[in-house]
Amino acid sequence: MSNLKFCQGPSCHTYHTQDRLKGTKGSKTYQTRRRSYLHFGEFCDTRCYNDWFSKYGTKAVDHFGRLNEVKHLTEENAWHKSWDWDSSYDNRTYVFRNAITKETRPLTESQYNDNNYTLNTGE
Ligand SMILES: [Zn+2]
Numbered sequence: 001m002s003n004l005k006f007c008q009g010p011s012c013h014t015y016h017t018q019d020r021l022k023g024t025k026g027s028k029t030y031q032t033r034r035r036s037y038l039h040f041g042e043f044c045d046t047r048c049y050n051d052w053f054s055k056y057g058t059k060a061v062d063h064f065g066r067l068n069e070v071k072h073l074t075e076e077n078a079w080h081k082s083w084d085w086d087s088s089y090d091n092r093t094y095v096f097r098n099a100i101t102k103e104t105r106p107l108t109e110s111q112y113n114d115n116n117y118t119l120n121t122g123e
Pocket of ligand 1: 010
């Protein structure tokens, strides 16, 4: 039982499912779910996640930093990994492709699989 975490959904205990109904006859209550696995580590299901975000989302954005201006993805950071098939679809040719300039640059398979390998210079 100690590995179980409480769902953080503010209304979890108000949903009438059999697994939430606990206690002995005469003193049964609907209770917040406890789970070893929770969505995003906090919620028993997407309804509880949505309930939390509806209630606290704006406060959370204000707390962690509201975006107040347009962000730009520049050419320097528009590289993404891709591949092309040969005509018989037997072999892939791995490439970096720039989403803005459409330029491609060669890439090895190991570079493709290396999550830290990038041509992008920043955010
Ligand atoms: Zn829940």
